Amino acid sequence: xxxxxxxxxxxxxxxxxxxxxxxxxxxxxxxxxxxxxxxxxxxxxxxxxxxxxxxxxxxxxxxxxxxxxxxxxxxxxxxxxxxxxxxxxxxxxxxxxxxxxxxxxxxxxxxxxxxxxxxxxxxx
Numbered sequence: 345x346x347x348x349x350x351x352x353x354x355x356x357x358x359x360x361x362x363x364x365x366x367x368x369x370x371x372x373x374x375x376x377x378x379x380x381x382x383x384x385x386x387x388x389x390x391x392x393x394x395x396x397x398x399x400x401x402x403x404x405x406x407x408x409x410x411x412x413x414x415x416x417x418x419x420x421x422x423x424x425x426x427x428x429x430x431x432x433x434x435x436x437x438x439x440x441x442x443x444x445x446x447x448x449x450x451x452x453x454x455x456x457x458x459x460x461x462x463x464x465x466x467x468x
Contacts, residue, residue, distance in 0.1 A: 346370035353462030364425040366440030374418035377448030382436035394448035430466045437461040
């Protein structure tokens, strides 16, 4: 059974940092694109960041570019999202996801596997 389990969410003040982790089990994702999405209350789920299996190609939403960094450790089957300079508008449930291809995309239907999410709350 394939599982993606996020961790590292929590409550942080504006300007602070958090590091999210997504551990995969049930199969290896070393050859798959992986990404992070988020969903704030009353809003649609939106793309945050993603990268290819090699990490050679990476994409970010404009709203997080320069503040968030996606990375992965294929040996550990884990992907990370380092979030710095957090803002109240970053408050959301953050989900990691994996594609069935080598690449990544900005649309959620391009991802086959999803975690259950971790809450990030940024206070002002």
